[in-house]
Amino acid sequence: MRAPSHCLFSSVPCTLIFYRNEFSSHDHDNSPPHTPLPTLVFRAMEVHRQHHDPLTIQHCTLSNIKSGGCPEDCHYCPQSAHFHTGVQPEPLMTIDSVMQQAAAARDAGSTRFCMGAAWREVRDGGDFNTVLEMVRQVRELGMEACVTLGMITPEQAARLAEAGLTSYNHNLDTSPEFYEEIITTRTYEDRLSTIANVRGAGIEVCCGGILGMGESRADRVALLCELANLNPYPESVPINALVPVEGTPLEDRPVIDGIEMVRAVAVARILMPTARVRLSAGRTDMSDETQALCFLAGANSIFTGDKLLTTPNPGTNHDETLLTKLGMKRMQ
Numbered sequence: 427m428r429a430p431s432h433c434l435f436s437s438v439p440c441t442l443i444f445y446r447n448e449f450s451s452h453d454h455d456n457s458p459p460h461t462p463l464p465t466l467v468f469r470a471m472e473v474h475r476q477h478h479d480p481l482t483i484q485h486c487t488l489s490n491i492k493s494g495g496c497p498e499d500c501h502y503c504p505q506s507a508h509f510h511t512g513v514q515p516e517p518l519m520t521i522d523s524v525m526q527q528a529a530a531a532r533d534a535g536s537t538r539f540c541m542g543a544a545w546r547e548v549r550d551g552g553d554f555n556t557v558l559e560m561v562r563q564v565r566e567l568g569m570e571a572c573v574t575l576g577m578i579t580p581e582q583a584a585r586l587a588e589a590g591l592t593s594y595n596h597n598l599d600t601s602p603e604f605y606e607e608i609i610t611t612r613t614y615e616d617r618l619s620t621i622a623n624v625r626g627a628g629i630e631v632c633c634g635g636i637l638g639m640g641e642s643r644a645d646r647v648a649l650l651c652e653l654a655n656l657n658p659y660p661e662s663v664p665i666n667a668l669v670p671v672e673g674t675p676l677e678d679r680p681v682i683d684g685i686e687m688v689r690a691v692a693v694a695r696i697l698m699p700t701a702r703v704r705l706s707a708g709r710t711d712m713s714d715e716t717q718a719l720c721f722l723a724g725a726n727s728i729f730t731g732d733k734l735l736t737t738p739n740p741g742t743n744h745d746e747t748l749l750t751k752l753g754m755k756r757m758q
């Protein structure tokens with residue numbers, strides 16, 4: 427594991443060193459933790475309150491603008507052409523239909539609209555030009571615009587920046603050590619290179635990972651250290667829980683323990699104080715209480731709607747009810 431290159435631990439030395447040691451020395455989720463959860467969450471809450479309104483959650487909406495048929499073999503993904511999951515390849519959506527979704531998302535309270543295309547990489551030409559126009563029109567709605575399109579070159583990143591893109595999503599997914607167990611069609615370095623291209627164009631980086639794929643606690647903390655070591659660290663950090671989908675190689679993975687999610691969110695918050703930490707996929711398998719703990723630990727964004735790409739999501743009504751119950755509010 428690469429140690430943080432700058433003084434990440436200075437403000438919270440004991441908690442994180444214990445936490446890192448805990449992850450390094452115990453590989454099982456049911457091993458006794460070195461850092462009591464209340465201690466860890468308390469530290470995360472302190473950091474959270476220094477940089478954010480702890481009662482406010484940003485709502486984002488993610489649209490699957492080009493579904494299925496992806497040549498990559500990400501073992502968690504039902505959209506990979508390598509697996510038989512029932513997801514049919516579809517062409518890029520039209521600008522009009524995407525804009526209808528974006529307007530509906532804005533009217534329902536989302537301030538960020540994310541567009542995902544199941545591509546290995548961006549190819550110059552008609553489809554990319556269409557995506558650029560989608561970005562322009564989402565920005566005209568007054569929303570933040572984020573896209574996830576696979577690998578991109580510096581030139582393509584510059585064109586996205588010109589179109590007004592707020593943020594580009596490209597997840598590291600897991601630790602460098604565990605990565606080859608999950609994806610074989612591109613390398614960790616490929617991921618880092620696209621992230622550097624995004625940064626080079628002046629676009630914000632959205633980058634996180636997925637927990638519950640069979641990785642150890644050491645892998646989880648290594649992922650968080652990799653993210654925190656990006657210079658600067660991502661403005662947006664999605665923390666996903668694996669949703670095991672039938673037909674994928676990870677279909678039999680047990681759903682990750684909620685307390686492990688809370689721990690990961692807390693460490694992400696402590697390591698990346700100003701980032702927006704997004705509690706992303708897998709919320710349908712989490713209780714309201716687990717989600718509430720994640721918000722206490724520093725998560726300050728969720729994705730709304732009934733679906734997240736191809737997997738289920740709690741739905742706007744449930745989220746509104748939960749936030750009301752917690753006395754929290756949507757970011758305006």
Ligand code: SF4
Pocket residue numbers: 496497498499500503504505506507543544545546576
């Ligand atoms: S690159 Fe994206 S769409 Fe393609 S298989 Fe991986 S996660 Fe799925």
